[in-house]
Amino acid sequence: MFFDAGGGHRAAASALKKVIETQNRPWDVRLIDLQDVLDELDIFRKLTGLRMEDIYNQILAKGWTLGSTQLLPMMHAIIRIYHKAQVRILTQYWTANRPDMVVSLVPNFNRAMLQALQAVDPSIPYVTILTDMADYPPHFWIEDQLQSFICGTARAAEQARATAAPGSSVHRVSGMILNPSFYDAPPIDRDAALVKLGLQPGVPTGLVLFGGEGSQKMLHLYDRIGASSLRVQLLLLCGKNVRLAEELRQRSGRIGKHVEGFTKEVPKFMQLADFFVGKPGPGSVSEAIKMGLPVVVENNAWTLPQERFNATWVAEHELGEALDSFANVVPALERMLEPKRFATLRKNVQAIENRALFEIPNILQEKLSAATKSS
Secondary structure (H helix, E strand, C coil): CCCCCCCCHHHHHHHHHHHHHHHHCCCCCCCEEEECHHHHHHHHHHCCCCHHHHHHHHHHHHCCCCCCHHHHHHHHHHHCCHHHHHHHHHHEEEEHCCCCCEEECCCCHHHHHHHHHHHHHHCCCEECCCCCCCCCCCCCCCCCCCEEEEEHHHHHHHHHHHHHHCCCCCCCCCCCCCCHHCCCCCCCCCHHHHCCCCCCCCEEEEEEECCCCCCCCCHHHHHHHHCCEEEEEEEECCCCCHHHHHHHHHCCCCCCCCCEECCCHHHHHHHHEEEEEECCCCHHHHHHHCCCCCCCECCCCCCCCCHHHHHHHHHHHHCCCCCCCHHHHHHHHHCCCHHHHHHHHHHHCCCCCCCCHHHHHHHHHHHHHHHHHHC
């Protein structure tokens, strides 16, 4: 189960399905968009004509995230009002499409999904995989109910053990789910690839990425870094934000740049980079670290509440710079690119081995096997 409020949930579900299929397990894996199942209850669509997930993605693209901490309880209140209806629809869905196991990669709806599944058959295992590095309680990822959890950080595992009902199983894996392409990226001629993009070999190269919807912050970052004396160049990945990409292409400045729209070649661009600048999303931060890049992220009132721990995690593990504002990006890059400091950060980043994508199928196999034996 996934949804498209932010690209990370679908991406994680798709990556997991892909690796399971390459392992030739005898499973029929179906990706189900929870929004499609519950679409008739989408009060946001009834009021605005837009799905809840579309509104969320517009908020990300426009940078209208200030106040998201206060909006979350309001959203949870609406979800609770429609809880019984959610359970009814999900029960009907799973009665008609009976699963052997349900794996949730979405927050906020795990209580309704589990209750519906138990109404169909209490013996069917229910597993929640957190696609965030930590929960943002209450009622976000982890509910006080008997089920299984898969967590990519020690913090998330601690939260699950503290909140979930006694008897729940909590599994700690080595990180976030990444696309298989981050593990099998073919080697490239970095210098030749940079020249092809109009950039210079030997110049520290930053990759700027704010998820699939992009962000207007990329314009300010480019201008601020360009106005400095930093000797760097930038790869600016704008996702689906066509207007942003065009604005960046039209920007003139001192530093070299390559602007890219939506691309499936993020691993290749990360191979060309030396460091990462962007929002502290669990996916993009984990991807950058997997590809050996120290990161510069921001953590303030505009940061989504469920992503604030990620910046703390970066700082605690000395993987880069966690700033209270990108207004300070220039001094942060000056500190980070100091040779001795940069070597330390690179060493710390390279010490992290994230194999969660390959660890999770084995955990799911255990759950299925246990359910089969008990029946």
